[in-house]
Amino acid sequence: MSDADRPRILVVEDEPDIADAVQARLEGEGFEVHVAVDGPSAVTRALELDPDLIVLDLNLPGFDGLEVCRRVHAQRRIPVVMVTARDHESDMLVGLGLGADDYLTKPFSMRELVARIRVVLRRAQPEQESAGSLNLGSLSLDVERRLTTYDGAQVHLTPTEFDLLRALLEANGGVLSREVLLHRVWGYNDSSGSRTVDSHVRSIRRKTADDIVRTVHGIGYAVVVPTP
Numbered sequence: 331m332s333d334a335d336r337p338r339i340l341v342v343e344d345e346p347d348i349a350d351a352v353q354a355r356l357e358g359e360g361f362e363v364h365v366a367v368d369g370p371s372a373v374t375r376a377l378e379l380d381p382d383l384i385v386l387d388l389n390l391p392g393f394d395g396l397e398v399c400r401r402v403h404a405q406r407r408i409p410v411v412m413v414t415a416r417d418h419e420s421d422m423l424v425g426l427g428l429g430a431d432d433y434l435t436k437p438f439s440m441r442e443l444v445a446r447i448r449v450v451l452r453r454a455q456p457e458q459e460s461a462g463s464l465n466l467g468s469l470s471l472d473v474e475r476r477l478t479t480y481d482g483a484q485v486h487l488t489p490t491e492f493d494l495l496r497a498l499l500e501a502n503g504g505v506l507s508r509e510v511l512l513h514r515v516w517g518y519n520d521s522s523g524s525r526t527v528d529s530h531v532r533s534i535r536r537k538t539a540d541d542i543v544r545t546v547h548g549i550g551y552a553v554v555v556p557t558p
């Protein structure tokens with residue numbers, strides 16, 4: 331793989347042991363890796379490097395990961411995998427719906443980190459690469475014509491239901507919180523419309539099958555991609 335093809339990752343982490351371990355593993359996976367160790371330098375590096383993804387620790391010197399997210403996203407849409415120290419911090423993040431694409435709680439396995447990164451990178455690919463059709467078992471979404479078929483029969487989804495199902499299929503089995511879905515499908519940046527997501531999911535299930543969209547308790551929704 332040439333340098334130009336290697337996805338570029340900015341790792342923002344103030345604990346040197348973790349930063350080193352993450353860097354070594356990600357380089358081993360073929361990524362180009364850069365490290366920043368505090369909030370202000372994370373923003374500077376992100377805007378300089380224009381990485382394909384940022385692995386962003388929440389608790390940082392200077393200002394925290396949420397502020398980094400806000401400042402970077404004010405200028406550029408770079409996908410973020412947020413790393414938090416404790417469970418209740420990730421709950422808070424999900425509650426705030428602050429523009430991270432995925433979350434990991436410390437301690438995390440390198441394997442899990444790499445898996446999340448790959449899912450988020452795949453999801454972030456430009457539109458034309460993901461155009462065509464999205465398939466899951468007997469469900470098929472024709473992205474260009476916005477047609478849905480299930481078990482060979484056409485399903486009449488509303489435009490919003492279609493966008494919601496499409497976001498879930500593009501996540502490729504990844505769990506999307508209600509807040510992320512609201513942001514992505516409706517363009518909202520707060521969590522007040524969570525019940526809107528629930529009612530659209532119910533409607534999709536009614537029109538397709540009960541188990542097409544899985545509820546991940548306390549987190550959000552996912553569709554399960556069967557292994558071939």
Ligand code: CA
Binds near residue numbers: 343387390
């Ligand atoms: Ca930290």
